[in-house]
Amino acid sequence: MFVSDFLVIGTGVAGLSFALKAGRSGSVRLLAKRQACDTNTNLAQGGIAAVMGQDDLLEYHVEDTLQSGAGLCSLETVKTVVEAGPRMIAELLSLGVPFTAEVDHPDRPELGREGGHRRRRIIHAKDMTGQAVQRVLGQRAQDDPNVIVHERHLALDLVMAPDAGGGRRAVGVWALDLDEGTVKAFLAKAVILATGGSGKVYLYTTNPDGATGDGLAIGWRAGARVSDLEFVQFHPTCLFHPHVRNFLISEAVRGEGARLIDHDGRSIMEGHPQGDLACRDVVALAIDANMKKSGADNVFLDITHRPAEFVRDRFPKIYDTCLALGLDITREPIPVVPAAHYQCGGLAVDVEGRTSVAGLYALGEVAATGLHGANRLASNSLLEALVMADRAAEAARLEIAGRPAPDPAEPGGWPSGRLGTAPSEAVLITHSWDEIRRFMWNYVGLVRSDQRLRMAAKRLELVKSEIDEFFRNFEVDADLIEVRNIAVVADLIIQCAILRRESRGLHFSLSWPRRDDANFLRRIVLENPTPVHFPAAIGQL
Numbered sequence: 001m002f003v004s005d006f007l008v009i010g011t012g013v014a015g016l017s018f019a020l021k022a023g024r025s026g027s028v029r030l031l032a033k034r035q036a037c038d039t040n041t042n043l044a045q046g047g048i049a050a051v052m053g054q055d056d057l058l059e060y061h062v063e064d065t066l067q068s069g070a071g072l073c074s075l076e077t078v079k080t081v082v083e084a085g086p087r088m089i090a091e092l093l094s095l096g097v098p099f100t101a102e103v104d105h106p107d108r109p110e111l112g113r114e115g116g117h118r119r120r121r122i123i124h125a126k127d128m129t130g131q132a133v134q135r136v137l138g139q140r141a142q143d144d145p146n147v148i149v150h151e152r153h154l155a156l157d158l159v160m161a162p163d164a165g166g167g168r169r170a171v172g173v174w175a176l177d178l179d180e181g182t183v184k185a186f187l188a189k190a191v192i193l194a195t196g197g198s199g200k201v202y203l204y205t206t207n208p209d210g211a212t213g214d215g216l217a218i219g220w221r222a223g224a225r226v227s228d229l230e231f232v233q234f235h236p237t238c239l240f241h242p243h244v245r246n247f248l249i250s251e252a253v254r255g256e257g258a259r260l261i262d263h264d265g266r267s268i269m270e271g272h273p274q275g276d277l278a279c280r281d282v283v284a285l286a287i288d289a290n291m292k293k294s295g296a297d298n299v300f301l302d303i304t305h306r307p308a309e310f311v312r313d314r315f316p317k318i319y320d321t322c323l324a325l326g327l328d329i330t331r332e333p334i335p336v337v338p339a340a341h342y343q344c345g346g347l348a349v350d351v352e353g354r355t356s357v358a359g360l361y362a363l364g365e366v367a368a369t370g371l372h373g374a375n376r377l378a379s380n381s382l383l384e385a386l387v388m389a390d391r392a393a394e395a396a397r398l399e400i401a402g403r404p405a406p407d408p409a410e411p412g413g414w415p416s417g418r419l420g421t422a423p424s425e426a427v428l429i430t431h432s433w434d435e436i437r438r439f440m441w442n443y444v445g446l447v448r449s450d451q452r453l454r455m456a457a458k459r460l461e462l463v464k465s466e467i468d469e470f471f472r473n474f475e476v477d478a479d480l481i482e483v484r485n486i487a488v489v490a491d492l493i494i495q496c497a498i499l500r501r502e503s504r505g506l507h508f509s510l511s512w513p514r515r516d517d518a519n520f521l522r523r524i525v526l527e528n529p530t531p532v533h534f535p536a537a538i539g540q541l
């Protein structure tokens, strides 16, 4: 058993920045499901939106975010996050993050452009921004004597304990050590979920394999409120290639002039006021409609009109990756399709990152702060993670001051299942996983309808009962735990989508094709009617 002041699950930008800040006032343990650098952050290409340009204003960034969010953003959160942006960039620069600088002003970050932004305001490290941030913050965390990182630990469930007010609070997690195959308890005065998103709920995604919605499922099981889960963002331009399924072609490529064209070379976004730089919900739906009409499997992104040297220098990762697959993007258009990219909803939090469960914070993609509304504006996610980590670190520091450490009396073993390394029926678990991802793609994807959602709900019921049966009868391993989490997230997405009987932002329903402000200018919040408060045989806090 391990006891610390702060316990952080997840080592992307949200978890790392929180850990580094919280580490100034207490001990921190950080859990990574795989390697510490195996995160969605590490794959982020485009950058971090912040108002740094001479021609830009905070008000513009606020307005662009609200516009993209289609009426559902929290104004307080938007202002808070946008206003803190320039300070966050200054902090990262002072830590040594190598952002790309202007050629003539090496002290000024070069500003890129992406969809929905009226000005150039994307701070980037070429097309590997996330990797640059991950490396620097990850190294700092490793060097920090107050921060201990445990790699290959899969968080299972929250440890809860009675608190003085007669309620319950989160005091830690049980985690499966993937190397030893044993479950360990990690206790802390404050628990922070920074586990990222859930792209693996869908058949096609830009996310890494680890994006299985673990934090969302863990929080939900313990009774944390969730919101906005009907808003799944499909990135318009994932590389379409038979062997490489989840490689993103950054929106920054369109920011530098690339055009979306169909198989006949016709522009897909022509006629739209913002053209190829419209918001993602609009562009992804336009591509989907084009593919359905033509029967084609993909469309193309064409940047061949820009000088080859510029393309190679500005997008080295995309250029090299495509070239290794035999595609020279300076000469040929890139085949692309939309794919699940970002979960705009999540565990509902306040503007300091507190969930509805005492002692539990959520940061980054797993959280729903109200910044994104019905559709996240490009490159607002790394920004949100940085700002919310900063605010939560201060809030958690104040919250735990004077609080005794959790009682290290044995919290008992993880009560949910028997562990094993090789379940006898592993193939069944793979089938459940494939089935969920496939019907989520077909029925709960870019275009939904009441009928499709009902069909998805029905199928999910079946798969969920199978998963419960596996839990009762098999030895549990990491795959089964992940598929159980995937099923929880799928369920929450379907429930929220069924409740939103209109079309808005990323939720488009054939049954309710219009936006309905009279009835739905509000966020959908779900509460778990039967939360599982895993017993903590530990004393009252």
Ligand code: SIN
Pocket (backbone or CB within 6 Å): 044, 045, 046, 047, 248, 249, 250, 251, 252, 342, 377, 378, 379, 380, 381
């Ligand atoms: C991209 O580079 O297109 C992704 C950036 C984002 O998701 O905000």
